Every structure is written in structure tokens, then in C-alpha cells.
Amino acid sequence: MLAALLLVLLFGWLAALGGFLWKSRDDALGNARQTAEIHARNFEEHLTQTLQIVDFSAHGLNMPKAGEPITPRLLDLLRPSPSLRSLSVLDDQGRVVASTDAANLGILVDLASYFPSATIEADVLRIGMPQTGRDLHSAERLVAPQGIAPDAPSFVPALKRLVGDPQRRWLLASLNPDYFLDHATHLLPEHLGHVQWLRYDDVLLMSSSLQERAGTHEAAGRVASLLNSREQGTLQQTLPEGQAVLTSYRASSRYPVVLAVHLHEQAMLAPWARQTRQVLSVALPALLALLGAGGALVWRQRRLDHKTAELAEQRRLAASVFESSLDAIIVTDAQAQVLSVNSSFERVTGYSAADILGQTPRLMASGLHDTAFYAALWHEVITVGRWQGEIINRHKSGHLYTALLRIHAVLDDTGQLCHYAGLITDISERKAAEERLQLAASVFTHANEAIMITTPEADLVEVNEAFERITGYRRAEVLGRNASLLNSGHQGPAFYTRLWESLHEEGRWTGEIWNRRKSGEVFAEMLTINAVRGAEGQVLRYVALFSDISTQKQHEMRLEHIAHYDALTGLPNRVLLSERLNAALPEARLQAQPLALVFLDLDGFKAVNDRHGHDKGDKLLQTLAERLQSALREGDTLARLGGDEFVAVLAGLHREEDALPVLERLRASASQAIRIDGIDLEVSASLGVTFYPQPSEVDADQLLRQADQAMYQAKLAGRNRYQIFDAEHDSLMQDQHKALAAIHEGLQSDAFELFYQPKVNLRTGALGGLEALLRWRHPQQGLLLPGAFLQPLQGNPLLASVGEWVLDKALAQRERWKAQGLDIPISVNIDATHLQQPDFMARLRSTLARHSPLQAGDLELEILETSALEDIGTVSRLMRECRDIGIGFALDDFGTGYASLTYLRRLPASLIKIDQSFVRNMLEDPEDLAILKGVLDLATAFRRKVVAEGVESLAHGLALLELGCEWGQGFAIAPPMPAEQVAGWVATWRPDARWTEARQELEEVLEA
Secondary structure, eight states: OHHHHHHHHHHHHHHHHHHHHHHHHHHHHHHHHHHHHHHHHHHHHHHHHHHHHHHHHHHHTSSOOTTOOSHHHHHHHHTTOTTEEEEEEEOTTSBEEEESSGGGTTOBOOHHHHOOSSOTTSSSOEEOOOEESSSGGGOBOOOTTTOBOTTSOEEEEEEEEOTTOTTOOEEEEEEOHHHHHHHHHHHSOTTTEEEEEEETTSBEEEESOTTOOBTOBSTTTTHHHHTTTOSEEEEEEEOTTSOEEEEEEEEOSSSSEEEEEEEEHHHHHHHHHHHHHHHHHHHHHHHHHHHHHHHHHHHHOGGGHHHHHHHHHHHHHHHHHHHHOSSEEEEEETTOOEEEEOHHHHHHHSOOHHHHTTSOGGGGBOSOSOHHHHHHHHHHHHHHSEEEEEEEEEOTTSOEEEEEEEEEEEEOTTSOEEEEEEEEEEOHHHHHHHHHHHHHHHHHHHOSSEEEEEOTTOBEEEEOHHHHHHHOOOHHHHTTSBGGGGBOSOSOHHHHHHHHHHHHHHSEEEEEEEEEOTTSOEEEEEEEEEEEEOTTSOEEEEEEEEEEOHHHHHHHHHHHHHHHBOTTTOOBOHHHHHHHHHHHHHHHHHHTOOEEEEEEEEESHHHHHHHHOHHHHHHHHHHHHHHHHHHSOTTOEEEEEETTEEEEEEOOOSSGGGHHHHHHHHHHHHHSOEEETTEEEOOEEEEEEEEESOSSOOOHHHHHHHHHHHHHHHHHTTSSSEEEOOHHHHHHHHHHHHHHHHHHHHHHTTOEEEEEEEEEETTTOOEEEEEEEEEEEETTTEEEOGGGTSGGGTTOTHHHHHHHHHHHHHHHHHHHHHHTTOOOOEEEEOOHHHHTOTTHHHHHHHHHHTSOOOOTTSEEEEEEHHHHHHTHHHHHHHHHHHHHTTOEEEEEEETSSOOOHHHHHHSOOSEEEEOHHHHHHTTTOHHHHHHHHHHHHHHHHTTOEEEEEOOOSHHHHHHHHHHTOOEEESTTTOOOEEGGGHHHHHHHOOOOHHHHHHHHHHHHHHHO
């Protein structure tokens, strides 16, 4: 029985001890969770305030006064903001035009690399990737995934379009990581944890940990995945580097940033572990002693069992209450020396039991209370026996906190003072909340923006002083009334329907609205409404903030007029013209009604300015603008592009001819003399006209260029007239330009290649050479013959480049064949444009020098007969110079030009190639056969070798042999083939036996 009792006592003691330790651990984690959440809220608010400075600065910089430099304004914005390194203003191209750091001026910022996300034109604040360097002038682009070393200088760019800025400039702020990191390490030492500043897409912007690199991803563990469901929260996790932490994250309510506070789990549980060791070091010996004493007492003093058990239970309960209290408990002796503290004491004060035992509570004093405070405190404790009040203590880490302190004097059985017991509750967060409420009340009262709070039915509950100042209504006049009393009537029911739909669906609405003051005056305001919801999601209140933007709207309207109208004539300018033209083009196509675009340029206006001065020239333009406007139809647009250039848009025409009377009226109006200050001034106008729609789709800019070209043609034709743009001719020119560009690109990309067609002796089969023929492997159209792409090159210098490419490739191929044992002559076609280049011989010698030396007969140049006849003297000279260096010539397509005995006599061509059209048709057409015989007779008379092209069949070869022509070229012999097939063809080529037999029969007849 005694053993069972001792065993039950042992297990009961261990269970109580385990429960206590587990509860203490859970309390430690709960306290750490609260600490992490407070830190996350603090750091998130701090960062949001910094970004608000940038955001508000972008709004504040959009309307500088005339002549006011922007750099001093940037410096004024930067001085109270240590969290920013610099503020810079960029033009629309990304160049720094103003900066608080002079070294940044002129730097061209690659906005796309700083901010790679889409829709950079959206009016939102964007957070860029962290950059290496102190500022823009030393910045280096971050290369992922290495990131930025923790000890490397860096900054975080934040970009915002200057709102309403006509120059479309940007405000670029460089956030100072050093400031944020100093702030973080001051509040959260690294051995306890660290802070991460992240972009919403999980990019690490900054970290107070020396182990993490800015610019990397997934540094915050599971935070990125949790953001999809909740924008704030707390979780236990293991970071990528293996550190077990308690993480509290919080996304900014206004900007795409997230704060993550990571408390190291080992550091959080260290006090609990120490406490556990202390408890075990005391509890286990005490348990053994208690069991021993209990056994002895049970053995020796059974009568005292019940009393002993009650006493042990009371002690256990007292110890449990003492240790499990969430408030810090401190017990001192009568001299105020600390005897005992509970586990919560270290959480609240930072001091462990080992730090405080034997000390006095003065160790926690902040130094902010004078001696009179403590004198009054102890006087009340001594006289009354207790004291309660707020006191500011200093945490072991150094920060101050506000505590609710309750001190009780403990008397012994004789009534003598033996102990003091103190209960310490940290109320810093509650005090901070109270201060925030006071601050919010102060902001509500003193804000420049009007604030009104309403019921869900829009009945006014509260307004601030700015509301009274802006609307003219006193607070007492509007409380309880519906906010609709401000309606101006400028917005219809549909507007308010959309507003309420946004509030119900999204809980917020922002926009411009026109309301009415108490005086009846209508004013513009920028209004933001947010719904305040209860725990179950129901709307409790609506909070609306608005500011009077009437002056801004008037300024915008003035800027709108300046941006869209010509200052001299009041006519639409280029910007408004573009808008109206872009709107008119789809309408013209949809309604199938032509549109005419007229470009008008004054003739002789410069002479008026030079002779009479710019003042009279300006008056002349003003009067002409009125006349030209009156010459148009109702609904037409007249715009001034600048100088003496005007553009008219004639829309809604039934047919293009309907525009001609308007053109004549415009020309006549501009030609009438205008009397300015007693002087008659005369000018005229040249007009260019183009119509829309056209066969191919064109945009507004193309139409304007077409009209400008037509106007230029009108000036060339004598001025004071109109000229209609020829779209078909322009399209042909564009097609030719595209074709030339494609051929040039083909040369650059090595898309051209050479095929080779042999020239042979029909009787003997001897190979007389190979003609190089150009082919183009087009990326879309496949293999093209010269006839499909050479036409646009006629007369263009690019044709000479093509010819040189062919010559160079053919010589290189001949070298490769020769290395294989094939010594084959090559012939290359030379166009007249190439041949007539002034430096033809110099470039030819340069090409030959890049290849192996040639023997006479190795290279033959083929020129068209018609090309030779254009300048027979020059061609003859070039042919002789080529012959001197061993290069032969052949007259290609002979018979298609106007050949004569004189040309054959003067041109030193050793070979005549009969055009294939005569050879192909000689079997059916007697005239072609007669021409062929005549050419052969001329060749015989002038001792010229003849090659017949177009040998397409066996019959062609037989007919040529009967006429005495032995050399031929054509598909009956071999088609043009790639270079790699030539060696195989040479090895297998044999002439047709009937050709050989026909020649032998002819020789026998001649001999007989």
C-alpha cells in the first residue's frame, strides 16, 4: 500500500511538472508571437510611411510654378526623410533631369530593367529590384540569382509618374537600406531574429540578417504562398538556410511590399529552457526528498498523513499559480532584495532569475522618475500596505516600456513585515494603441482633407473642421442628414449606381465628383470612400475623405487647351489633329464614306516675314486661318502644324470627287490679298491631298506623309495648285524597296547559292566548262530562280554587289574542285550595271587576288549582247583589259539585240552563245531557224566559237549538228545542279549515241 502510494505520488508529481513546463513553453511561444506581430506592424507602418512620402511627392511635384527650379523642391522633400538616399526626376525617356544628388544628372535610366513588370504607364507606385551601388550614378544591374552581398552598398528604387505632369516625367526615389537595417537591428538584435523587406512578388529588397542577399527569391519561406489568401499572419517554419523561426508577416495596405519578422525559435525558447533546467534542478531533488520524507512520515507517523498531503497540495498549487501567471511576479525580502521571480518575469523585463536574484528592483529603473515619485510610492506601501500605478521601466535590452505595477506588503503571523510581492504587467502596446487613437483623433480634427463618417445608409455621423471649411456647412447642420445634400446634379443616376456597386463589391471607391457647397457654388473634389466592416463582414460605417480640386481642374482645362490648340490661330494643333483623325478613320471605313486629308503649305510666306517682319506674318496667319476655316464644310477640321503648314480633314464624303470644290475654295482663299496695317500682302497655297480608305491599310501618320508628298509635288509643279497622292505608284515603290532590302538581307545571311550547268561538245562529249547560275533559298518561298528576284535590282548598285558575290563564290568552288582533281573552266554572268562601274577592273583584280592564280581559259565572263551595245567603246576596252590578264568573254543571248558585223568586229569576244529562244523553237519556226543559220554563218566568218543554249531534247542536238554547231547547253545534257553533284555527273556523262552517229554520217556525206 505504501509503495503504491509512493508510486502514485511520483507519477502525479511528474505529470504536474510536465504540464507546467508544456504550458510555460506554450506561453513563451505566445509571447513571441505577439512580439513578432508588433514588430511586423511597426516595420510595415514605417516602410509604408516612407513610400507615402514618395507617393505624395509625385503628387506635389506635378504643378511647379513658372520658372521655379525643381531641384530645391526635391531637396526640401529629402531633408526630413533619412530613409531616402536621393530623389530624382526623369523625363519620359528615362534621363535624369533633376536630382538631389548632382552626380545623377544626365544619367539615362533603363526603366524596363529597373521595373520589368508590365504596364509601366499605370499611375501606381512601383518598387524596383534592389540595385548595387550608392545611387543611380554608381548603380549596377542586379544579376539573379546571386543577389547583392549583405555588406555591399545598395539601394531600392521606387518609381511614380508625376500625376498630371504634361511633360510625363517620373519621380525616382532611392530608398536607403542602411536606415531601415539600423532601425531593425536596434529594435530586434540579430541573435533574437531578423527582419525582411520584400516585394509582393517574393523578391527580397532588404534583410537585417548578414546571411541573406538582397534581390533573391524565396528568402521568406512560405510567406509568398500564404499572401494569396491572407495579407498578414504568423506561422512557424524553417527558412531555406535551415533556421527554425516564428514568422510574422504583414503586407502594406497601399503598396506592393511585405514585411516579414523572423524570431529564432531557439532564442525564443532559451528562457523557457533555462527555467526548465532550474525547475528540474529544484523539483527533482525536492521530489526525492518529499518522497523520502513522506515514506518516513507514513512509516513513523501515520496520523499526520492527511495533514502532510494537504500541505503538499497547497504548495504545488501555489507554485503552479506563481509560475503560470502571464504577469511578471517578483518577491523580495523586507530589505527589497529579490528572492524569487516567475517565468513571465523574463518575458516582461528581459531579466532572467539568475540576473535579478539577490538584486533590488532598482535594476529595472528607467531613470525617468524623480525621487519624489519613489518616495510617494514607498510611503503608500508602508502606510497602506499596497501601491498600484503606472511606471516606466527599462528592459534588459535597453528599450523602455510602460508597466502597471502592483506592490503588496506581506506580514508574518506576528504582524511583522517579512516580504514584498510585486505584480508587473506590460501595458506598452495598450498605451501605444491609446496614443494611436489620440493621434487618429488629432488627424481627423486637423486634416486638410474633409472627412465624413456615415452610416451604411449614408447618413452623416461625424465630420471634421476641413469639411466645414470646404462645404460651408457647420457640423451641427449636417449630423443626421444624408450625404446626398452635397449633390450638385452634375452626375446622373448611373454614376451613383456604379459608385454603390463598387462600395458593395470592393469596399472602396475613388474618383472625381462635382458637389455643391452650402452657398450653391459647384466645386470639384477628389473623393475616396472606404467601408468599415465588422467581424462578420457587415458594413458598419463608411469613411469618406475629399479635397477641393477646383483650382486644379481649372488649371487642367487651361493646360488641356494649350496642349490641343495652336496659340497663334486658335486652331487645333498636331495633337488634337491626330486624335480627331484617328477617330475619323474607323468611322470612314465603317460608313464606307471616303475621307480626304489635305496638307496645305503657303507659297511666299517666308518672303512676307523677311520683308515685313514676323508681327505682320503672324497677323497674316491669323487672317488666313479664319478664311481657310470658312472655306471648309461644317464638321471639317482645320489644324495648324506650325509655321505656314495647315492640315484639313474632310470627312463624310459621298465620293472622292466631292472634295475637289473644297480644295479649290481653300486654294482661292489662300490666294486672295490680305490687307495688314495698310499693306496688301499676297501669298498662295500648294495643297497635297490623299484619300482614305485605300487598298492597303494605312494609319494616320502614313496618310499625313502621303499628303505631304503630294503637296511637295504640287510645289514642284509650279505652286498655287493641288496634287492628289498616287497610292498605287507609292505602293510599287515600297514593294521595290522591300524587295531590295530582302535581297540585301539574303546576301548577309548567306541565303544565296550557285548551281552549275555544263557546256559540252555534242559529238565528242567533251566538257567545255560550267556556267554558274544564281539561286535564292527564300525563307518563305523556297528555291527561287533569277527571274523571280533580279528585276528590282535592274539599275541598282546592289546588282554589282550580287555580281561580285557570284564571282567570288564561283572561284572558291573552282578551287575546291581542282583540289579534288577536276580542272573545269567557269563562266559567270556579268550585268551591265556591274560592268559599267568605274572601278570594275580594280575590284575584279581584288577578287582574283583572293584566290589561286588562273590560267588563260579558266574564267569566262558572259555579258548580254544588249548590254554591250549600250556603250560599245567602254565594253570593248574592258574586254581587252580582261583578255590581257587571261579572262575570256562571251556574248550571251546573242541574236536578241541589234547585232551587226561592226559589233562582231569591234568586240573581242571569243564565244557567242545563241539565245535559247531561237534554239528551242527552231524545229517548228522557220524564221528562228533562219536566224540561227545566220548567226552560225557570222560566227564562222569571224572565227568565233558558238554555244547553243536551250538544247532541251535529242532532236535539238541532232538539228544543231546538221547545221554544224557542235557545242550546246541545256536540259537534254544536264539541268543546273548544286556544286556537290557536279563530280558525280562528270564521272557518268556520255553523249547520246545518235548525236555521235549523226555527226559521222554528216562527215561521210561531206567527204563524198
